[in-house]
Amino acid sequence: xxxxxxxxxxxxxxxxxxxxxxxxxxxxxxxxxxxxxxxxxxxxxxxxxxxxxxxxxxxxxxxxxxxxxxxxxxxxxxxxxxxxxxxxxxxxxxxxxxxxxxxxxxxxxxxxxxxxxxxxxxxxxxxxxxxxxxxxxxxxxxxxxxxxxxxxxxxxxxxxxxxxxx
Amino acid sequence: xxxxxxxxxxxxxxxxxxxxxxxxxxxxxxxxxxxxxxxxxxxxxxxxxxxxxxxxxxxxxxxxxxxxxxxxxxxxxxxxxxxxxxxxxxxxxxxxxxxxxxxxxxxxxxxxxxxxxxxxxxxxxxxxxxxxxxxxxxxxxxxxxxxxxxxxxxxxxxxxxxxxxx
DNA sequence: TTTCAGTTTGTTACAACATAACATATCAAT
DNA sequence: ATTGATATGTTATGTTGTAACAAACTGAAA
Ligand SMILES: [Zn+2]
Ligand SMILES: [Zn+2]
Ligand SMILES: [Zn+2]
Ligand SMILES: [Zn+2]
Numbered sequence: 001x002x003x004x005x006x007x008x009x010x011x012x013x014x015x016x017x018x019x020x021x022x023x024x025x026x027x028x029x030x031x032x033x034x035x036x037x038x039x040x041x042x043x044x045x046x047x048x049x050x051x052x053x054x055x056x057x058x059x060x061x062x063x064x065x066x067x068x069x070x071x072x073x074x075x076x077x078x079x080x081x082x083x084x085x086x087x088x089x090x091x092x093x094x095x096x097x098x099x100x101x102x103x104x105x106x107x108x109x110x111x112x113x114x115x116x117x118x119x120x121x122x123x124x125x126x127x128x129x130x131x132x133x134x135x136x137x138x139x140x141x142x143x144x145x146x147x148x149x150x151x152x153x154x155x156x157x158x159x160x161x162x163x164x165x166x
Numbered sequence: 167x168x169x170x171x172x173x174x175x176x177x178x179x180x181x182x183x184x185x186x187x188x189x190x191x192x193x194x195x196x197x198x199x200x201x202x203x204x205x206x207x208x209x210x211x212x213x214x215x216x217x218x219x220x221x222x223x224x225x226x227x228x229x230x231x232x233x234x235x236x237x238x239x240x241x242x243x244x245x246x247x248x249x250x251x252x253x254x255x256x257x258x259x260x261x262x263x264x265x266x267x268x269x270x271x272x273x274x275x276x277x278x279x280x281x282x283x284x285x286x287x288x289x290x291x292x293x294x295x296x297x298x299x300x301x302x303x304x305x306x307x308x309x310x311x312x313x314x315x316x317x318x319x320x321x322x323x324x325x326x327x328x329x330x331x332x
Numbered sequence: 333t334t335t336c337a338g339t340t341t342g343t344t345a346c347a348a349c350a351t352a353a354c355a356t357a358t359c360a361a362t
Numbered sequence: 363a364t365t366g367a368t369a370t371g372t373t374a375t376g377t378t379g380t381a382a383c384a385a386a387c388t389g390a391a392a
Contacts, residue, residue: 034388036340055378068342075379076341092257092312094349094378109297111306124300130292131275131315138288139320140277146258146314149297154305202369222348234371241350242370260349260378 016100017047023102024086033084041065042077043098046087051117052095090119092148097121107131107145113153115160120153182266183213189268190252199250207231208243209264212253217283218261256285258314263287273297273311279319281326286319 024043028035035043045061046053059074066073078096081087087096088108100121101108109124127147135142152160190209194201201209211227212219225240232239244262247253253262254274266287267274275290293313301308318326 034340038341070341070343071379072343072381073341091314109300111301111304114309120304122300122304124296126296127293127300130290130296134275134288134290134293135277135315135317138277138286139323140315140317141323142315142317143280144316146312146316148257148312148314149301149306149308150310150312151301151306151308157305157307200368204370220348221350236372237350238352238372239370 013049016050016098017044020047020086020098020102024084027084027086027102031084033080038062038066038069038073039077039080042074043081043086046081046096047098050097050119052090052093052097052112052119054095058096088121090148091146092150107147109147110149111153112148112150113156114150115152115156118153179215182216182264183210186213186252186264186268190250193250193252193268197250199246204228204232204235204239205243205246208240209247209252212247212262213264216263216285218256218259218263218278218285220261224262254287256314257312258316273313275313276315277319278314278316279322280316281318281322284319 021040021044024040025035041062042058045058055071055074055078058078059069059071062069062074078087078089082089082096085099086102087098088110089096090110090112093112097110097119099108101123106123107128108121109127111120111122113119124147131145131147187206187210190206191201207228208224211224221237221240221244224244225235225237228235228240244253244255248255248262251265252268253264254276255262256276256278259278263276263285265274267289272289273294274287275293277286277288279285290313297311297313
């Protein structure tokens with residue numbers, strides 16, 4: 001697996017990584033919390049692409065850097081990164097992705113491609129507004145939203161069509 | 167735990183159970199699939215209330231009826247009930263609830279109360295429509311949706327207010 | 333600089349969730 | 363009787379996540 005990604009909108013992923021790391025560093029400084037070596041390494045591993053990453057995969061991949069790493073090592077780092085909003089947990093996959101909208105508080109809609117495994121995070125303002133209305137109607141006080149859609153992304157759909165023709 | 171439930175809209179839960187069981191029986195007959203003793207017992211256990219139920223809790227509770235029950239026993243029954251649309255898996259809880267809208271094909275919005283553990287299933291047509299639009303915009307082909315909202319339900323909110331006053 | 337509190341990490345053990353693989357049983361149609 | 367489809371029994375294992383306590387680190391107050 002190279003650093004490249006199948007994310008539907010083609011992009012320079014080096015930028016994604018740089019932005020994510022720089023912003024995390026900046027926010028940790030502002031908040032007076034520590035982006036320790038372990039936490040930064042986990043964040044970097046998650047950002048290698050736009051796939052959802054499993055905790056135990058991270059554990060295997062961090063061992064060359066942190067030979068003492070155990071499950072708790074990873075889960076603690078993940079807890080921290082989630083608390084800071086740097087990553088999201090994908091409930092329906094038991095996995096984790098880097099947050100693409102670090103700067104703005106947001107509730108995310110996740111489009112999960114079952115073919116290429118990319119996860120796209122979309123603001124989906126219209127959806128969020130109709131959701132807010134629904135909560136009002138129900139008298140429900142929201143603490144956390146998980147909106148996770150599984151299917152086939154635009155890129156893979158197009159690829160599949162091309163293959164049918166060929 | 168009695169048969170009663172804290173579901174926000176007060177209701178006669180005996181009706182919920184009867185409807186769920188009768189409809190499941192009817193649909194299995196129509197579809198030529200078997201609602202075996204194990205499958206029906208699991209469905210009944212899930213329908214004891216509107217809480218999300220864990221697989222291993224079901225395992226403990228079915229053992230008096232099925233002394234040979236093992237994890238696979240439960241997970242097979244759950245797979246069947248999900249495939250038939252009789253129950254839903256709650257991804258963010260690793261748990262299961264009975265479906266309240268058996269008759270109509272539907273995508274569900276789940277309101278999960280962290281205080282009383284009830285899960286309310288809402289059609290939320292406006293939300294579903296704006297979601298559909300978002301999928302169009304993204305060129306995304308949907309296979310499965312999980313829309314799970316954690317928070318405090320209307321009933322618990324009201325109870326909490328009452329306690330503050332008292 | 334010592335001391336102390338708060339935070340982070342190391343380490344062991346275990347809990348909770350889920351599936352693979354293969355054997356056995358059931359039952360209806362040929 | 364044989365066969366094929368479905369369901370269940372059984373054992374083992376894989377995957378995901380946490381509890382609990384000890385040790386190390388960090389930075390500021392005494
Ligand atoms: Zn990228
Ligand atoms: Zn794809
Ligand atoms: Zn009910
Ligand atoms: Zn409640």
